Amino acid sequence: MAAFLRAVAPPPGPAAWGRRLHRLCCCGGQDPRRRVGSGPAPSREKPPGPETEKFQMVYRFDAIKAFGYLSRLKVAQTALTVAALPPGLYCYSQGLMPVSSLCLAGGVAGFALAMLCWMSHFFRRLVGILYVNEAGTMLRVAHPTFWGRRQDTYCPVADVIPMKESPDWPQELFVRIQQYSGKQTFYLTLRYGRVLDQERFT
Known part of the structure; x- marks a missing residue:
């Protein structure tokens, strides 16, 4: 019976052939349902920014690691002291x-x-390493976080107040690195730190 029905079935009309041709031209012979969401994958490359530039070290404070360990120790000591209250x-x-x-x-x-708040406020602004990009337009400041880990902050050189305009003296223990925008202030020691590239640092 099935063979008889296939034998007497009418051939596909022009409309059916048109749908098949449209499917071949638009989908390359594939089921259009399989092509949903199969477009080109979005690019995951990061846009160019300060993280992709090359920086040269111009200043280093070797004792910054000790301050990072001291910050962690202070956090642990404060936690133990507060935990003893209950x-x-x-x-x-x-x-x-x-x-x-x-x-x-x-x-x-x-x-x-109180000491933890004061020490963390100071340690988080203490400069460990200074970098300058090759164009001399961007400053990268490496400083500790609240937990004593390293964090890099990028500052445009044009936004940094020159030392000659600062009220601090280079002979002082700590010199402030301030910005015209007033975003953040860092502390740098020229007495115990090492200037590796005098020209770029200046």
């Missing part, structure tokens, strides 16, 4: 600790928090 409160509620000892523990924890 057991102290429990001992005080049970009558195992006098109020003077509890106040002393609270004062130590408060002082540790």
